[in-house]
Amino acid sequence: MRTMMMRGVLSMAVLVASAVPLAAQSNMNAQEKANVQFVLDWWREVIQSRHVELAPKYQAEDYIQHNINIETGRAAFQKVFGSDPSGLERELRNYVRSYTFHYTRAAIQPEANLAMEVRPMAWPDVLFRLGDLLANVDDEHRAAAEEHFRAALAARPDYGPALGGLGYLAANRRGIRGRGSP
Numbered sequence: 001m002r003t004m005m006m007r008g009v010l011s012m013a014v015l016v017a018s019a020v021p022l023a024a025q026s027n028m029n030a031q032e033k034a035n036v037q038f039v040l041d042w043w044r045e046v047i048q049s050r051h052v053e054l055a056p057k058y059q060a061e062d063y064i065q066h067n068i069n070i071e072t073g074r075a076a077f078q079k080v081f082g083s084d085p086s087g088l089e090r091e092l093r094n095y096v097r098s099y100t101f102h103y104t105r106a107a108i109q110p111e112a113n114l115a116m117e118v119r120p121m122a123w124p125d126v127l128f129r130l131g132d133l134l135a136n137v138d139d140e141h142r143a144a145a146e147e148h149f150r151a152a153l154a155a156r157p158d159y160g161p162a163l164g165g166l167g168y169l170a171a172n173r174r175g176i177r178g179r180g181s182p
Contacts (some may be wrong), residue, residue, distance in 0.1 A: 052082035069095045128153035128161045135169060142169055
């Protein structure tokens with residue numbers, strides 16, 4: 001269980017570290033760089049080092065929590081994230097099992113152009129998209145995903161997305177985690 005928690009923390013660290021690539025940081029102004037540093041400091045001090053007592057340095061009292069299973073506010077954040085790792089893992093499992101994921105609804109302006117065009121997809125595109133879906137469902141569907149990627153390559157041998165999908169699957173088999181699906 002502790003290994004799973006460490007993997008989760010390391011995965012999140014990789015995600016945060018890769019959220020703003022170094023090339024993008026070089027194009028930022030001073031305020032944007034300061035904002036990125038602020039978030040990275042929060043991640044390192046509060047989350048990784050588990051010093052939730054430092055949350056007031058980074059979070060407002062009325063901090064908005066987007067996980068509907070955790071109360072909003074800094075005090076609730078400190079309560080949940082200051083608990084023992086098994087409690088965090090339990091909360092995470094409950095959240096994932098609930099199949100209720102918070103989302104944001106955006107209003108569409110009445111004058112927005114909503115015209116759509118429906119076009120048939122090329123067969124390699126269909127196979128790749130199905131393979132991508134299967135690759136990201138769970139480990140049990142990875143073999144079927146690989147079959148779809150290989151079928152896309154059989155239809156078009158130089159099809160880059162399918163090659164990327166096979167690379168994604170190979171990296172996951174070796175335990176290398178990338179920044180998302182192919």
